[in-house]
Amino acid sequence: xxxxxxxxxxxxxxxxxxxxxxxxxxxxxxxxxxPGEGDDLRAxxxxxxxxxxxxxxxxxxxxxxxxxxxxxxxGVPNVAGQRPAxxxxxxxxxxxxxxxxxxxxxxxxxxxxxxxVKVAAYYASLEPAQPTLADGARAAPAKPDPVAAGKTAAARxxxxxxxxxxxxxxxxxxxxxxxxxxxxxxVNAYKSGQRxxxxxxxxxxxxxxxxxxxxxxxxxxxxxxxxxxxxxxxxAAGKAAATGxxxxxxEQGVSGNPANPSLAGQxxxxxxxxxxxxKDGARKDETMKGLAAALNDRAIRDLAAYYxxxxxxxxxxxxxxxxxxxxxxxxxxxxxxxxxxxxRTPALxxxxxxxxxxxxxxxxxxxxxxxVMAAMSTSLVDSDVDALTAYYARQRARSFVxxxxxxx
Numbered sequence: 001x002x003x004x005x006x007x008x009x010x011x012x013x014x015x016x017x018x019x020x021x022x023x024x025x026x027x028x029x030x031x032x033x034x035p036g037e038g039d040d041l042r043a044x045x046x047x048x049x050x051x052x053x054x055x056x057x058x059x060x061x062x063x064x065x066x067x068x069x070x071x072x073x074x075g076v077p078n079v080a081g082q083r084p085a086x087x088x089x090x091x092x093x094x095x096x097x098x099x100x101x102x103x104x105x106x107x108x109x110x111x112x113x114x115x116x117v118k119v120a121a122y123y124a125s126l127e128p129a130q131p132t133l134a135d136g137a138r139a140a141p142a143k144p145d146p147v148a149a150g151k152t153a154a155a156r157x158x159x160x161x162x163x164x165x166x167x168x169x170x171x172x173x174x175x176x177x178x179x180x181x182x183x184x185x186x187v188n189a190y191k192s193g194q195r196x197x198x199x200x201x202x203x204x205x206x207x208x209x210x211x212x213x214x215x216x217x218x219x220x221x222x223x224x225x226x227x228x229x230x231x232x233x234x235x236a237a238g239k240a241a242a243t244g245x246x247x248x249x250x251e252q253g254v255s256g257n258p259a260n261p262s263l264a265g266q267x268x269x270x271x272x273x274x275x276x277x278x279k280d281g282a283r284k285d286e287t288m289k290g291l292a293a294a295l296n297d298r299a300i301r302d303l304a305a306y307y308x309x310x311x312x313x314x315x316x317x318x319x320x321x322x323x324x325x326x327x328x329x330x331x332x333x334x335x336x337x338x339x340x341x342x343x344r345t346p347a348l349x350x351x352x353x354x355x356x357x358x359x360x361x362x363x364x365x366x367x368x369x370x371x372v373m374a375a376m377s378t379s380l381v382d383s384d385v386d387a388l389t390a391y392y393a394r395q396r397a398r399s400f401v402x403x404x405x406x407x408x
Contacts, residue, residue, distance in 0.1 A: 043084035044343045044402050046121030054122025057115050061107065070129040077355040081128025081399055085343040087120035100367050128397035129350045146320055150218030153211045156203065165219040167227040173270040177224040177312035180216035181258035187212050196282060221319055224265065224312035231268035231308035238306025241299050244291065252310045265312035268304035275300050318379075323387040329376065330388065337395040343402055353393035360385050 046054075058065075061079075065071050069080030079087065094104040095111075108116070154165070157175070162168045165175030175183065187207070190200040207215070242253070245263070249255050253263035263271065277283040279292035295303070321329075330348070334340050338348030348356065362368040363377045380388070 040085050040089050041343065042117045043088045043120035043124060046084070046117065050118045051122050051125050054115075054118035054120070057111070057119050058122055061119075064103075065123075069123045069126045071352060071355075074352070075354055075358060076352070078129040078351055079123045080126035081347065081397055082123060083340050083343045083345060083347055083400075084120050084124035084402070086340075086346045087123055088116055089344065091116045091120060098369065100362070128347070128399060130397055131350050131394045145322060146214045147218055147221060149210075150214030150216070153207070154215045154218050157215070162228070164222045164225075166222075166225045167229055167267045167270070170229045170267060170269040171273065173267055173274075174225075174227045174265060174312075175219045176222045177254075177262045177265060177315065178216075178219065179255070179258040179262075179315040180213065180220045180317060182255075182261050183216035183219065184212050185259075186261075187216075194284065217317065217320070220315050220317045224314055226265035226310075226312065227267040227308060229267045229269065229308075231305045233268065233301040233303075233305025235302070235306045235309050237299075238302035238304070241295075241303050242306055245303075248287075253307045254310075254313045258315075262312060262315070263307040264310035266304075266307055268301075268308040271304040271307060272300050275303070320381075321384075323384070323391060326380075326384060326388055327391060330392075333372075338392040339395070339398045339400075341400060347397065348392040349395040350397035351393060353389045356389035356392060357385055360389065 064073055064076045065079050066073075069078060069082075071078050090099065091108055091111075092113075093099045094101060094108050095116075097105055099105075111119070157165070160167075160169060160172045161175050162172070167174040186195070187204050189195040190197055191204045191207075193201060204212075245253075248257065248260045249263050250257075250260075253266075255262040274283065275288075275292050275295065278285055278288035279295070281289060292300075331337070333342075333345050334348050335342075335345070338351075340347045359368065360377050360380065363370060363373040364380065366374065
């Protein structure tokens, strides 16, 4: 009976081992895929002769990637010990011009497909690079938890705005339920003097931009609760008057626009004083000034009572992932600590830090096309990229032996 073959492998973790064992003889022949069947895995099945030929072909590559595939050039990746099917696929991508690197396109332009297979097999067979202090990866500072930092920075706010940003003092606004973008813009208005309040100006001036963003995030992630303050006024009359406010501030005062604050659950006295400030021009906003001008004190009090009684909702903000949480996500595909076990997926361990950063940003901008990587990298901010790339650059790279197993 004829034996069929599927690309199954036994993955063996071997520190410092040659990645490609020489699967020779009948076993190797039976394991090789047929033409067109698993072509991207041909580098995995390469023989010792293929690897030797690949070494000869790569002599010109050493000028950039180093004589042993370990780069000493900033921005140029280590290729020693990289996974074979991944190397082959990316060499093909350079030939097709889809990786956005003209130097590499020129370097591989005239190599035929067999040569690409052998180049991939050769570099995959080399001892991988190991972390060094040269790129400063070990010295990279740990990324602080922005929510914890925000909670610490917000401690000075609790005396007026209440624990967790829920006001217990009439006249002091609650800070929960606000989109961070609105919160930041409001604090910056106090810092610049656009909003007139001497105490708030002195307090906010001492905050860095990072402090303000962290405080905004902290309050946005707290459980929204109505202000624990009195709200005299006719809620039914306030509801009727609020129909004109919903276009900007949302139904029942829950805004869907970061530029406009949510009003649900807000302290009534603060709400009324803010409306009066728009009315008399102490707060500069022509739209609000025009709307507030038509309101008398009773209407303002009724509106304040209505909105104070509404249940605030959390803004659509997700807690940022820590570096450890990002690593867990990345390791699902790239292997524990960046040591991929899949010959099609690149290893990240001990890769040059600036090359990793360049690659991530290329996926973010779409310069590199990959739907999975684009989705994963979209929400990364610069500090995430710096922390992640530093983490993987300082991990110990490990080799794998890929042993082809034919189906029974």
